[in-house]
Amino acid sequence: MTTVPHFYSSTLAFSYPGSSHPGMKALAKRYIPMTRSRDLDCGLTLVFAHCAGSHKEVWEPIIETLFSQCSPVIREAWSLEWQNHGESANMNCSVIESGRPGVSITEWEAALRYFVLLKAQEGHCLVGIGHSAGACAIVRSTMVPRCAQMPYVAIVIIEDAFGTREAWAEQGELLQNSLDLVMKAIEKRRDVWADRKDAHDSLSKRQPWKFWDKRMLDLFVRHGLRDALPFGSDQPTVTLACSKQGEKAVYADNNNEPYREASDHIASLDRSFPVHYVYGEKEDVIPHSLHQRVMASRRMASIHSLPGAGHFAIQENPNAVVSCLESILKDTAEHLPSRYKL
Template sequence: MTQMQSTTSTFTASPSPRFEGTGLNLVAKRYVAEDHNPDGVTLIFFHCTGSHKEVFEPIIPDLLALKHPVEGKPIVREAWLLDNPAHGDASVYNDEALKRQEAGFTVEEWCECFKILYASGAFEGHTLIPIGHSVGATAIILATMPSALPPISFKSLILVEPSLITRAAWDEHLEQQEFALKTVSTMITKRRDTWKSRADARAYFEARIPWGSWDPRILDLFVQHALREVTVEENGQPVKKVTLCCTRLQEYTQYTNTEPHFVAADRVGTLDRSVAVHVILGEREDVVPEYCHDSVLELRPVASLQKVPDAGHFVVQENPDGLGVAIARILTGEAAPRAAL
């Protein structure tokens, strides 16, 4: 087992005028192996909606242990896991700031928070490879585009089950897309979000989709990091319970805010060809239809395309070991281009 150290840090950012004067806390966890290579690449992980940064923890030790097949040196310098500021630990730090907003936090604002962190010099001298799952993939693509802050240069991008679709494909399948969006939105607004204890919550998740299909380690991490303690009043008395870190409003907003996914899809086609784009999908088609992925894959040749067995859109949660193998194959140069599949 690779010996590594982890540290958690918070950074204050004001990604938009909505948060001027209060700012938001971007919470990051950094992992460094004892025998790390300062010339190696730095991996930065962006999770999906409703999740938390620690969801990637099961695959971090093996990635830090990867050695160059010829030189024998560690490939990875360090790994960073970032909370969306409306999720996980960050949601606790940002509770008051988020409550003061009538609209939910957006993926564009998450991207700007990361850009502010990058501009602070935190990654000076690092060679960056971001890894984004679902909406996290949208975030890292948006980071390559100019905004109030300059674009970020990455060595390559690893898109895991990206929630991207071109406008043309959306319009072509408009009825199906709108129905799916309405169904998900209704589920979110009616979903249970409070339990008497973490054990009670875990039992609830185990018996329901999608949590019931998750790797037990991932479910344990979800119960630990995607829930927080709250005090509610029952029969005139304060009672301690647990609730989701990502509120229903925040989750609803990130699912229904479709525009950034169109923008990010277009960006895939115009991104400098020197930046390698790798795609990892779940073998099972479930949440994101194949035509969504195809609409983006047709925009440019990808450096590699892999499909992880025993997994669908929630590949990070369902088969973390398989995902780790796929990422390792990219980092060691073993992943095949799409044409070879």
């Protein structure tokens, strides 16, 4: 177990039922507040899911600040990693290389659902927090069997990548063209560097990384890249942990049906269940019209606009994300049954 400011952390590797990739495992990183002096059976357990191309540690600046500012309402936090991203890409290397490029979000969903149902059964009071594709994974993890209870007490959707069926019916060609442009940009992206310093220097001058908070870029270089030895070479390099082919596959995942299903499911959730919606003030990757469609699909528990942030809200303005989450978590904690309160 390693010690870092404001939290202790440790990583759990686990297998899960329903995998379409035999032998694949998932990683979940646990964070416990260092300052916590009361009963750890109380308070909220936060479950984080990152965006495509990222890694589980991306949430650490946000977790650290939340622990320092509203530790009394938080029991612990977990960050789950997509199986072909970050450290998980190394762990699952042989499984990934033996199959088709990419790991569907439905695979991540299976691991996430198994994990949160287990934690809920252990008595944890869970709040799911997802960014972009991670928001889709969080929402899809609520698609539980009828015999199972909802594992979360609330979920927070940050800069989602959903497109409602109505939006696809009206703007399908435009949306597909946008996805095609994203995939072409990924294909042209540089993905090999001499070392991490070379990668940092290069990325800091290019979009979208040059707009990121310094802490987020540093974390990406540390956890979003992996060491590599190119075939036929004895010169070590670093490359993307989630390969370009793996990231491109996200934007063509089952013709984007998992994301439309997620938007359907949000609308179908019980109206009393708290869904908090957070989006970036800047309209860059996701048109605000798509966000408005999702917001109109149900009564949201709260809606927040993040200043100075676009689709990469977590990376661009983590402090604004913290402010939103602090408000949401304190409100959620106030409405918990007394047995969960400190």
